[in-house]
Amino acid sequence: MNPNHTGADNIRAAFAQAQAEGRAAFMPYQMLGHPTLDASPQIIQALAESGADLFELGLPFSDPLADGPVIQAAGQRALDNGVTVERCLAMVSELRAALPQIPFCLMGYINPLLAYGLARFVVDAAAAGADGLIVPDLPPDEPEAEELIALCRQHGLASVFLLAPTSTAHRIELGVARSQGFVYLVSVAGITGARERLPDDLAAFVQRVRREVQRQSPAAPLYLAVGFGISTPALSAQVARIADGVIVGSALVKLAEQGDDPVPTVAGFAAELARAARHRPGVSPG
16 A cells, blocks of 8 residues: 555545446455454455455454454454454554555444544554544443544544434434445444345435535545345345445354355355445445
8 A cells, every 4th residue: 555645545445446347346344353262363354365455353342342242253253262352453564565456444332442542543453554443332422432533633543434324414424424435334223243145225314415525525535335134146246236335244253163164165155245245336425
C-alpha cells in the first residue's frame, strides 16, 4: 500500500477496484486468534487468496452484544487461547507484512478499547497496519464517538459506523457523515448469524442510505457494504445486486472450527462467495 494514503484511501481503492470489475467487494470476517493462534493467520491468508478484497478482523470480547452464537463462541475460544488486544495488534502487524495490499478493518467493542486507552489503541492499530475501525456498540452520536473519530482521522484510520433498517433519518445522516471509506449496513435488526433469506425491504434500506450519501456529496466516495446473515453464494449474489460490498462472518467462522485442517474448506467456500458477488450491475457510490 502507498504509505502516503490513509486507511480510508485504501478502503475506497478496494471498493473502487471491485466496482471497476463489475462486482461487489467481498469482505470476510474472522476472529483473530480463532480457532487457534497458528490457524488464524493461515485462514486469513487463504481467504485473501480466495478473493477477499478487504477484511473485517474481530477483537475477542467476553460480552459481544451484537454477535450471535457462532461469533460469541469464537471470541470465547480466542480468549481461552490467550488472545488480548495487544496480541491482536501483533497479529495484525504480522498479517500486514504477509498481505501488504489488502485493507484491514478491526472490529472491536468499546470496553476493551477504553481499557487499553482509546488514543493508545488508535496509535498502535495504525502502526500495526490497520486501515479502519468498527465499534458496533458505539453509536455515531455518542461523546466517545466524537473522540474516536478525531483520533482516527489524526492517525489515518477510517471510522466506520453501523446502520440498521430501524435507524432513524437523523441516525442515518450522522452515520453517513461520520463514516469514512464505507458504511456498514446491518441487514436485519438483530445479532450476527447465518440466515436462509434476507429481508424483503433490504433493497429499500440500502437505497435510503445511498440517497443520504448522495445528498451529503462527500469529497471522496462513500461505499455501502451489507453484513449480518449472508451465509450462501445465493445471498452473496443478492446483496451484490444492491450494495457495493458483501460482508460474510458467521458462515466462515463456523467452517473455521471444523476438521483438523479447516483452511481448504474455508478457502473453497470463500471462493464461491466471492464469485457470487460478481453477479451485479454497476452501481455508482454516492
